[in-house]
Amino acid sequence: MFQLDEIEHPDYLEYVVTGSPDNEEWMGLIDRVEADCKRLKQRRVLVDVQGCDSAPQPMQRYNLGVAMGKTFSSGLRIAVQDRTENIDFFWETVAVNRGVKAKVSSKREVLLAWLKEED
DSSP: OEEEEEEEOSSOEEEEEEEOOOHHHHHHHHHHHHHHHHHHTOOEEEEEEEEESSOOOHHHHHHHHHHHHHHSOTTOEEEEEOOGGGOOSHHHHHHHTTTOEEEEESOHHHHHHHHHSOO
């Protein structure tokens, strides 16, 4: 079970994920981000997963990166904030190798600065 909160900022959308999302819920988040970005004409997204009970397993991370590559246009920037101990850059590498502008960090200020960069 997980909880998802959405915050609309002037320059980006923010999603705060807490609990224990399963694979289907992670994939649903990707679809929701895509739909919200189209609906709100937004191209910058911050996903805060620090409140998740555990990090996705390696195969889940791979599948998330692949799904992002299939779903997100090259104009979208997606930043993920996670706890330092959960960061291994795997999903980011998979997504970036598929054309997604993605970044993961434990530091919110780093991610917000990156989101504001011009393409």
